Amino acid sequence: MASDVLVLGGGFAGLSCAAALADKGAKVLLLDKKPHLGGRAFSFPDQELGAVDNGQHLFMGCYAATRRFLRLIGAEENLDVSEEIAVDYAEPGGRRDRLACPAWLPAPLHLAAGLLGLKGVCWRDKAALLAFDQALRALKTGAVPDAVEAMTARRWLTSLGLSSNFQARFFDPLVIGALNERPEIASAAGLVQVLRAIFSSREASRFGLSRVGLSELYVDAAKNSIEKRGGRIIPSAKAAALIEDGQCVRGAVSDRGERFPAQTVVSTLPPWDLSRLELPAALRGPWETLAPAPIVGATLRLDRPVMRERFIGLLGAETHWVFNKSRIHGLSGDGQILSVVISGAHDQIAYSPRAILDAMLRDLSACLPDFAKANVTAWKVIKEPFATISPAPGAEAKRPEPGSGMPGFLFAGDWTRTGLPATIESACVSGFAAARRIAA
Ligand SMILES: Cc1cc2nc3c(=O)[nH]c(=O)nc-3n(C[C@H](O)[C@H](O)[C@H](O)COP(=O)(O)OP(=O)(O)OC[C@H]3O[C@@H](n4cnc5c(N)ncnc54)[C@H](O)[C@@H]3O)c2cc1C
Structure with missing residues (x-):
């Protein structure tokens, strides 16, 4: 029938x-x-790693x-949307930075305050936020103009006077995380879509993770x-x-x-x-x-905990994000389970699982001092060659x-x-x- x-x-x-x-x-x-x-x-269930996702997924309040x-x-309680709006960053050598958006400020001032508070960006560089704010206000609603759609995110951000250091410390992780492409490939229109969404309200810029x-x-x-x-x-x-x-x-x-x-x-x-x-x-x-854009990810079991945060962005590394699955899933026990992500992984998708793991271990050891002391007791690498469409200039019209x-x-x-x-x-x-x- x-x-x-x-x-x-x-x-x-x-x-x-x-x-x-x-x-x-x-x-x-x-x-x-x-x-x-x-x-x-x-x-899927894995005997040594528990519930393994095909790749870590981050949700947003928006x-x-x-x-x-x-x-x-009837499944909303499975999603944990955190009150706190903060992102921790680590870089080789163990230096840390934090984007912390004060709870008492309304949107978009909470994000502006977070950006102004970044330690690794000097005040001269932060002054470019004024031009950025003006550009974003002009693009607040409606279709993204063709001239912006034709640009890559990198060209657009540079045209607004944002220094390469500022881009590398805030905008690049945002682009690669939300658009699954490097700013040299992703379109400015894609970035505008993301910024419109997360700047729209405090609620919108909260982070959600599956419990x-x-x-x-x-x-x-x-x-x-x-x-x-x-x-x-x-x-x-x-x-x-x-x-x-x-x-x-x-x-x-x-x-x-x-x-x-x-x-x-x-x-x-x-x-x-x-x-x-x-x-x-x-x-x-x-x-x-x-065209598709790939993501490679790994789930690791360690013999000891190496991070307290729910997730950390890695700056200046081939690996982009590391998530604390033990905390996110509320697991008890001595060790720790981490989920590690490389987005826009056009090169890494051709590596062997062992080579992907080695690249991740190198980055984690360089950025997280405690990681270097830990032993990996189980691991699984997952390659997703068709993770998302590639949001390159011209893709939106298709x-x-x-x-x-x-x-x-x-x-x-x-x-x-x-x-x-x-x-x-x-x-x-x-x-x-x-x-x-x-x-x-
Ligand atoms: C590793 C990874 C990490 C990601 N991280 C994030 C993230 O952090 N945040 C986020 O929001 N998004 C993320 N994404 C993207 C997100 O997973 C996708 O946008 C979303 O799952 C797509 O859902 P969909 O239903 O549109 O497509 P799909 O999930 O692809 O569903 C399509 C279905 O069609 C089926 N199918 C295909 N061909 C046929 C056929 N001929 N007949 C019948 N069935 C068919 C497939 O089996 C599939 O189940 C990530 C994706 C990956 C792979």
């Missing part, structure tokens, strides 16, 4: 879309090619759609919520083609030839997966040339609007043009947008 809606893909976008539709009483069927749900944000999705499926493994955070709760409302989920079902009926899409066919008729299909597949399907000519377009497509077919997924970088929040915004379009 035909479904009302066939959702392709069971990551944040597909599950948020299916949960919202099921909640409105639609007959939903969701397919995913993998045996497990969660897409690019999942975890992730309103994500929080709405977690609320809808549990990523799959435990949302996968089972979403599945239960969808199924309880009469929806169906079929794992290990790979869509291979769409069913066409005149000028309309009316379902999909799996690679095993199984037909899944539906009134409407919502695709949340990443562009490189979607373009492999047999698609109507009307759906083909520039989005097919969106992203189709979420909910656009053709009769019977809607695009969704983190990579659609949500006004946000390709993140969990973008995925949920797109999922809800597609659901809203169908309900309307």
Whole structure:
């Protein structure tokens, strides 16, 4: 029997879309090619390391759609959004710095105060914040002008008079963390999207972390919520083609030839997966040339604790971030579990797991004095070559609007043009947008 809606893909976008539709009483069927749900944000149990994420994920207070999705499926308490807005940095030699945003100041003054308080940036360099503030006010709402979209983040920041030291100590970690590309590759438009989001309110610039493994955070709760409302989920079902009926899409066919008729299909597949399907000519377009950007990560078990903070940004190192999983997951015991991240990892993705680990160990030993004394008793490196789309200049124009497509077919997924970088929040915004379009 035909479904009302066939959702392709069971990551944040597909599950948020299916949960919202099921909640409105639609007959939903969701397919995913993998045996497990969660897409690019999942975890698995490891005997020595506990719940291992496919890569550490950081949430922000501005992730309103994500929080709405977690609320809808009854899983919001799994997300720990910290009151304190602070980021600690460490660099080779063990020197430390801290971006601390005072709790009593309203946005965006809290961030301005945090930036003015950075020890490693001199006052002459900080004076450039005035030009930066003016530029950001001019770009506060609406489409990012073509001239800015055509620039890289590096060129834009330099054009505002921000010194290379200031960029390296605050803006570069922000760009690489939020856009998954170095500022020499990422577009200024992507950075503007991030800045608009985090500067919008105090709440928006808070940091959130999952108290549990990523799959435990949302996968089972979403599945239960969808199924309880009469929806169906079929794992290990790979869509291979769409069913066409005149000028309309009316379902999909799996690679095993199984037909899944539906009134409407919502695709949340990443562009490189979607373009492999047999698609109507009307759906083909520039989005097919969106390129991926990789992330490599590692989970380490140490024989002793080496950090107290929830996470630390590493400056002047190949490794970008280290997260204290023991604290984040509330684990007891003598040792410590860390999660280590290199984003925009175009070079490292070709390294062997051992070579990635060695690069991370070198950086951690150089930046965290206690790390040099610790022993790594277990480790796992995960390479994600297709972590996000690469937000290079020109990419924004190739992203189709979420909910656009053709009769019977809607695009969704983190990579659609949500006004946000390709993140969990973008995925949920797109999922809800597609659901809203169908309900309307
Ligand atoms: C290592 C790593 C770290 C990250 N860190 C962060 C972070 O800190 N903060 C943040 O916000 N975001 C982060 N991201 C990005 C975030 O994970 C993604 O933006 C988000 O998970 C995308 O969700 P989605 O539902 O749009 O796509 P996906 O999760 O990719 O879901 C698409 C689904 O479609 C399925 N599929 C593909 N082809 C087919 C087919 N033919 N038929 C059926 N099913 C198919 C896939 O199996 C997949 O489950 C990170 C990503 C990675 C990989």
